[in-house]
């Protein structure tokens with residue numbers, strides 16, 4: 419069904435765009451987790467196009483860790499009467515972890531308000547529309563892939579064919595004022611999409627990377643942010659930030675000549691960061707590099723198709739650490755416990771990290787998850803991984819795998835919690851999250867008060883307060 423936007427008096431009815439929540443964890447550090455806000459910039463970008471290219475009235479709400487009922491209450495409290503003011507719901511599902519929340523949302527929204535519900539989110543929906551339909555029986559329309567042009571067509575923009583396909587272009591900007599409570603989210607700027615570097619565990623491994631967006635577009639986005647954010651840092655979003663040399667030089671020069679200096683952060687690979695440019699990047703505001711190191715075990719690096727030459731790879735990682743330390747850029751490593759992991763491979767990784775502990779600000783460790791939209795599981799099984807008995811990926815869209823006979827998934831998740839404690843204390847954790855993740859204005863002393871109520875053994879850092 420294609421809606422005609424209804425006019426109610428002079429007011430056009432609103433499109434209510436929702437980023438699906440995830441089930442609130444009962445984890446011991448829940449108070450701190452609630453201060454970390456993951457912005458669904460894919461949805462905010464779509465809303466910006468609906469508003470500014472289609473002249474539609476749209477508001478974005480992030481469900482974060484709120485229940486469906488809490489979210490409805492937040493929307494109503496913000497002045498929207500869902501029964502009378504809402505034209506339709508757009509639901510963005512950012513990962514399979516949000517599926518169960520989405521099932522509850524669709525049921526409640528349909529039964530209570532009976533408005534069209536349009537669902538998207540390519541990491542979940544693509545190639546599994548039938549499965550998603552079976553789960554979300556109250557959803558009206560499910561849209562695969564990038565949403566820019568498809569939503570323009572759905573809402574009958576006169577010039578919908580002129581809206582670029584998301585495969586070919588990033589968002590030009592985000593209108594943060596469309597996001598309810600935007601001041602609780604640190605802003606980001608999308609720089610590139612896709613990657614194609616082939617890491618076996620990653621959903622973006624075969625997607626072509628777009629070249630970095632023009633520096634002048636980034637500068638105009640920063641100017642907009644200056645005008646309505648107080649103190650802020652910015653995440654330059656790209657699944658794999660590639661430092662195209664001339665482009666990076668231009669970006670750094672431009673950032674340095676701005677009146678207001680903004681700290682920035684991005685995610686990249688060990689081999690991609692040009693060490694001879696760290697100094698200039700640091701001077702331009704680069705504060706955190708998130709690096710997908712993934713492992714320091716030679717065997718595991720090869721298994722996950724991260725590199726063919728682990729020795730060279732780890733020596734590059736070390737040089738990167740030394741250079742970043744010299745120019746006061748924090749490095750956070752992302753690590754993945756992968757198929758075929760053993761006590762020996764984990765020890766190898768831990769030893770490498772601990773020997774360089776003073777140079778590493780933090781690590782974030784996860785254990786292999788098999789998602790519905792990944793390649794066949796055969797290669798993972800060949801390395802010794804298995805789906806725990808009685809479970810199947812079609813149940814929830816993901817399964818936490820046993821990594822090997824030696825390391826089952828419970829052991830893996832315990833190890834994933836222990837490794838960061840060897841590297842980071844509460845100050846490191848606070849520092850690294852305060853760039854781009856914590857709610858703006860969340861102070862260290864508020865963090866310490868929240869920390870006092872947490873169970874220390876379950877925190878991903880040590881607590882070192884001299885008490």
Ligand code: B12
Nearest residue numbers: 456459460510513514538539540561564565584621622657
């Ligand atoms: C950047 C990123 C993040 C960012 C921003 C997320 C975001 N949604 O914008 C942050 C750091 C917040 C993040 C967090 C997480 N992420 Co993440 N993330 C990525 C990454 C690197 C790129 C995402 C991206 O391309 N964004 C760019 C925008 C433009 O694309 P998009 O979000 O897909 O939006 C487009 C379409 O999906 C569609 N669309 C979206 N919503 C809607 C709604 C409608 C109605 C329609 C029609 C269309 C539509 O149109 C959009 C514009 O084209 C990917 C892939 C990778 N290489 O690792 C992983 C990835 C998406 N993340 C993943 C995961 C698991 C997570 C976490 C759950 C991690 C965790 N365990 O905590 C959290 C979940 C956060 C949450 N609130 O749910 C997985 C998802 C796996 C899966 N299939 O479920 C991925 C694929 C990585 C992987 N493991 O391979 N992530």
Ligand code: SF4
Nearest residue numbers: 613615617620623657
């Ligand atoms: S470099 Fe990062 S984004 Fe690219 S395929 Fe590997 S894990 Fe995915």
